[in-house]
Amino acid sequence: MTNLDGRAEPSPVSAASDLFETVRAQSLGLVAPLNDEDMGLQSMEDASPPKWHLAHTTWFFEEFILKPSLPGYRPKDDRFAVLFNSYYVQAGPRHTRSRRGLLSRPTVTDVLSYRSHVEDAVREGLARDTFALDPERLEALITLGCHHEMQHQELLVTDLLNAFSYNPLLPAYIEPKPASVSAVNETGWTGYDGGLLEIGHDGEGFAYDCEGPRHKVWLDPYRLCDRPVTNGEWIAFMEDGGYANQTLWLMEGWAVREKNGWDSPLYWWRQDGVWWTYTLQGPRPVDLSAPVVHVSYYEADAFARWAGYRLPTEAEWEAAAEPTDIDGNFLENGAFMPVGRRSGLWGDVWQWTSSDFSPYPGFTPPEGAIGEYNGKFMVNQMVLRGGSCATPRQQMRASYRTFFYPHQRWQMLGLRLAADQ
The missing domain is CATH 1.20.120 (Four Helix Bundle (Hemerythrin (Met), subunit A))
Known part of the structure; x- marks a missing residue:
């Protein structure tokens, strides 16, 4: 050819x-x-x-x-x-x-x-x-x-x-890069008309079986925040008693929070009045402008309720992402942590959605052991979108769905807010 x-x-x-x-x-x-x-x-x-x-x-x-x-x-x-x-x-x-x-x-x-x-x-x-x-x-x-x-x-x-x-020495996997602790910028929003749309992989190029078939969905008009929620915004949630206010939490999430004693994102601690976090570059002061990371679905949902918004559905996220360039902080950047404040849908942190990881209409897993790749995990897990600072860039496409249990935090998990128009 x-x-x-x-x-x-x-x-x-x-x-x-x-x-x-x-x-x-x-x-x-x-x-x-x-x-x-x-x-x-x-x-x-x-x-x-x-x-x-x-x-x-x-x-x-x-x-x-x-x-x-x-x-x-x-x-x-x-x-x-x-x-x-x-x-x-x-x-x-x-x-x-x-x-x-x-x-x-x-x-x-x-x-x-x-x-x-x-x-x-x-x-x-x-x-x-x-x-x-x-x-x-x-x-x-x-x-x-x-x-x-x-x-x-x-x-x-x-x-x-x-x-x-778990190592008291808090070793660095890579050489630490200069830290930048900066103020939180203003939040911007983008509106979307919704309507009868299609989501799911279109059959061109590689995709996992769970990304299809492509199918129609109805979306009411909605808005997405232009960036993920930041560490500075999360600290405001904490200081306002977000981890102690049971009315913000799903019942199951509150039980998990109490059982595990959560009062901040995973790997955070407070020292001399300053919030610190552990990263693969070693311990660092929390960058107020960087996306918050290592939060569970339960925490993300509670934060969204505290902020007066909600988490997007995966269909809303995909419909917004399909026409955009895949540009962001991915594995190849070598930071292995979210960096700075930036607008866009991609990279830095996986973004929790309010959607269950379930089969699309007409989904059929492949025959044989390969068919066990995704299909048998389609229960009790939530979908995340957008990739993270640990995701290879070549993995990403608008239809890519990853999934985790709502209590899990060790992945690069964050959130973006959504609202009705």
Whole structure:
């Protein structure tokens, strides 16, 4: 195939191969600042050690591409199929999630060797065209594996932040950059007409199964704040008794707040009259103009009620985002924390919506273990939109839905306010 100026266009498989190389290298770049002790840390059941993330994303390519479709492929170690399966029931037995941090063996060196073994097999199969798959299916599986790994790059970063936060030394993952503590700017709003609109992936390019089918929704006229809620605004909520005013909270959220003793976002503390926060750049004074981060859905909902507004629905967010450029503070920026005040829908923090993570009309999961990727999680979780400072930029599109339980805080979770017109 050639383009208009006569040059050959890359085949879909070639493009997927390039993506594979880029993504695999990016994962190794993320662990480059770590030592072997860091690589085995697991601070809670929701999190996994960096070493496990590297191995599981490798297992994904081996389990779903190499084993079923590359003739003559031999796994490096058959036991890895159990150690590094996450939740794919149809793929076989799994090591207990909460005990991933106990896997001192295989070593970091073993895991890196496993990655090389699988990468070499993928490259050889592509070079020799020996995969027992048609090119379109092969391209789709490699691309899915790459996007799966990008999701784990985000998890690796946020899991590491949680693990490091328990260390009294409060270590810095990267060299701290100059801090800027600035005042909160005025809030701006953009109005949208609503009407009968379509949301969901349109079928062009990659998307996860849960992003479709594209379907019609009715939206009444609404407004969105031009930026996420800031730390300065959150401190005002705290100082006004937001964490003590039960009337602002959903009943379940209040019970979770009381059980856990929440009185500020995760990783915050007060010292000599100043609010501080722990980040992957080490401890820093809270930047009043930066988006607030590490707040649960329950906290976000309480704040919105305190402010006299509400959280947007995911349809409202997507309808506003579809015509906009994807520009923001993402993983590749290397800050690993929200920075400064800026307008726009993208980056810095994932934004809680008021929408349940549920199937779109006509949703059908793929057959086999791949179908377990999203469909079986469509209960009791809430949708977030927009990506964060830990999300790879290439992951983002207007239809991308991530989801977490309403009590969770360790991800880069923030909020944007909405209102009726």
